[in-house]
Amino acid sequence: MNSLRYEAPSSLGDAIALLAGASGTSRILAGGTDIIVQMETDLIEPDLLIDIKKIPELRGIAIENGAFKVGAGVTGMELTDHEAFCKAWPGVVDGVKLIGSMQIKGRATMGGNLCNASPAADSVPALIAARAIARIAGSNGTRDVPVENIPIGPGKTSLDKGEIIVSFLFPSRPAHSGDAYLRMTPRTEMDIAVVGVGVNITLDAGGICTAARVSLGAVAPTPLLVAEAGAALMGSRLDAPALDKLAQAAGAACRPIDDKRGTKEYRVKVAEVLAKRTALLALERARQNT
Amino acid sequence: MSRKYHVTTTVNGDEYEYLCEPQQTLLDALRDALMLTGTKEGCATGDCGACTVMVDDTMICSCLMLAVEADGKKIETIEGMAQGEELHPLQRNFLELNGSQCGICTPGILIAARALLDRNPDPTETEVRYWLAGNLCRCTGYDKIIRSVLAAGKEMRGA
Numbered sequence: 217m218n219s220l221r222y223e224a225p226s227s228l229g230d231a232i233a234l235l236a237g238a239s240g241t242s243r244i245l246a247g248g249t250d251i252i253v254q255m256e257t258d259l260i261e262p263d264l265l266i267d268i269k270k271i272p273e274l275r276g277i278a279i280e281n282g283a284f285k286v287g288a289g290v291t292g293m294e295l296t297d298h299e300a301f302c303k304a305w306p307g308v309v310d311g312v313k314l315i316g317s318m319q320i321k322g323r324a325t326m327g328g329n330l331c332n333a334s335p336a337a338d339s340v341p342a343l344i345a346a347r348a349i350a351r352i353a354g355s356n357g358t359r360d361v362p363v364e365n366i367p368i369g370p371g372k373t374s375l376d377k378g379e380i381i382v383s384f385l386f387p388s389r390p391a392h393s394g395d396a397y398l399r400m401t402p403r404t405e406m407d408i409a410v411v412g413v414g415v416n417i418t419l420d421a422g423g424i425c426t427a428a429r430v431s432l433g434a435v436a437p438t439p440l441l442v443a444e445a446g447a448a449l450m451g452s453r454l455d456a457p458a459l460d461k462l463a464q465a466a467g468a469a470c471r472p473i474d475d476k477r478g479t480k481e482y483r484v485k486v487a488e489v490l491a492k493r494t495a496l497l498a499l500e501r502a503r504q505n506t
Numbered sequence: 507m508s509r510k511y512h513v514t515t516t517v518n519g520d521e522y523e524y525l526c527e528p529q530q531t532l533l534d535a536l537r538d539a540l541m542l543t544g545t546k547e548g549c550a551t552g553d554c555g556a557c558t559v560m561v562d563d564t565m566i567c568s569c570l571m572l573a574v575e576a577d578g579k580k581i582e583t584i585e586g587m588a589q590g591e592e593l594h595p596l597q598r599n600f601l602e603l604n605g606s607q608c609g610i611c612t613p614g615i616l617i618a619a620r621a622l623l624d625r626n627p628d629p630t631e632t633e634v635r636y637w638l639a640g641n642l643c644r645c646t647g648y649d650k651i652i653r654s655v656l657a658a659g660k661e662m663r664g665a
Contacts, residue, residue, distance in 0.1 A: 249570050316640065
């Protein structure tokens with residue numbers, strides 16, 4: 217066991233300075249539900265842990281100009297207990313609700329779920345479908361990056377060594393918008409996605425789809441934004457032909473592995489079926505959201 | 507050798523202090539430094555819920571929180587559930603309805619069940635089952651646990 221140092225800075229500037237000044241391996245500690253397991257099982261042996269939970273910018277849920285800003289260190293329970301956020305982004309909440317048990321959600325954060333960079337991370341496809349932006353701070357200042365550009369492979373992100381995700385910025389929500397996330401697992405709780413699908417749509421007053429984003433999880437090394445799948449819904453009422461095109465595009469985008477949770481063929485088939493179901497749930501919500 | 511960290515925290519209403527190393531978990535501190543061994547270690551990876559405690563009114567797995575993070579926090583463990591000799595209605599119903607067999611999951615389940623009834627005094631059976639999905643029991647088959655929680659809820663509502 218090497219010598220580990222723990223710091224809990226109370227400002228973002230202090231956290232960035234600690235990261236920039238660190239030699240050896242540094243890790244950000246948010247909810248700790250992945251990192252503490254990795255430390256316990258000797259997968260990682262960090263020299264410095266920076267606990268970000270005392271930094272105000274990472275903790276709050278705010279509405280700015282009609283759009284939500286959620287701190288990267290907000291816990292799953294804080295988010296799923298936030299009535300206005302649940303009303304605006306039920307699909308993002310679907311994903312967060314599937315992150316582990318109630319105990320895990322008491323600690324786990326969306327920032328951690330994204331930075332852990334599991335291909336099966338449950339909150340990420342819904343964030344991508346929602347067009348969420350990650351606000352990232354580092355010693356060179358702040359930059360805004362679409363969530364889909366953060367994971368670059370299993371356990372790997374595009375963040376530079378000294379960078380921290382501060383918050384997630386959601387776009388303002390037009391009327392008749394709805395989002396949803398569904399995942400397939402062999403059991404209903406406490407499992408890892410075989411396939412996850414996030415869908416986010418906006419309809420016009422006549423019920424025609426004017427915006428659509430579709431993201432798939434657990435079918436490739438990273439969660440995917442599938443432009444063709446979104447395009448399949450555009451201009452439609454999400455009727456049967458449009459849903460068939462969606463399913464086809466979703467299946468075609470999959471680049472899955474075989475593992476104990478499912479074969480490649482099974483994952484592709486499930487992605488097709490689940491994409492339709494998720495789109496129909498998003499449609500139902502969009503119709504209710506006037 | 508890592509340096510030691512000094513932590514001041516409140517457990518079941520009493521102030522405690524301990525020294526910990528940064529990689530030690532809250533579960534380690536509760537059991538080994540404070541000798542509060544009612545909180546159990548099962549998997550130590552956040553899957554089984556045996557180590558469930560409340561931290562600032564939120565239920566968590568104490569194996570997935572560092573001891574050093576508890577500084578300034580309010581912690582509640584199974585040792586604080588009974589009032590002296592008087593058992594909490596959940597504890598009494600678990601005894602009467604055989605909600606506990608070998609007992610290692612029981613402290614975590616009682617803490618989790620109390621957290622549920624605090625939020626939702628009249629949960630459905632389905633809500634109890636989903637809420638307790640993170641608490642594994644290898645003895646009871648869960649049915650007696652669920653019945654015990656529902657009976658305690660009913661008693662606490664005065665229904």
